[in-house]
Amino acid sequence: DSGVTQTPKHLITATGQRVTLRCSPRSGDLSVYWYQQSLDQGLQFLIQYYNGEERAKGNILERFSAQQFPDLHSELNLSSLELGDSALYFCASSTPQRGVQLNTGELFFGEGSRLTVL
């Protein structure tokens, strides 16, 4: 158990709809990362937040947005969904607060949210 919780685990929706994926990072971690993995494809980095602020941006579509809240959980919003958005979406956390744990630069991944767009 990595300590990272993602909900929902599975989601089926229709094209044009909007969904929100939620991530609770490991206790004390300040950074949250979002990744997309389509069928038999690699992990595509979408976006990273650190303590509520956007820190790095990858291949995230304009139809997608994310935010990190004061309690450090994060949400990834996917709108105007297309068939090609069907994928596994992973959240990862890292960078523990000072005094909580040693920062090794390691990312801890959740089990993912599987989105199916029909």
Next chain:
Amino acid sequence: DAKTTQPPSMDCAEGRAANLPCNHSTISGNEYVYWYRQIHSQGPQYIIHGLKNNETNEMASLIITEDRKSSTLILPHATLRDTAVYYCIVRTYNNNDMRFGAGTRLTVKP
């Protein structure tokens, strides 16, 4: 972050050592080498990381060449459960993003 090059696939016999190579010829002095693996569609799992010295933990050993331009992940006694995609990533310790390449698909055969 520096880019890495890994073979797309490798096979290994069960019980034998699996040696997975990674080239990172443009690595910077403050960049670490990280290894992760992904078993089927599970979340990636951290294996090991190092800066310049060889490292060993309960899962694997990491051998980094003296010039730091390449490294090898060693699974000393591969089992069927080690079948996975293995990713070599080079990055600094700070809060930058971590980007995965295509990795090496390791298949452990009985």
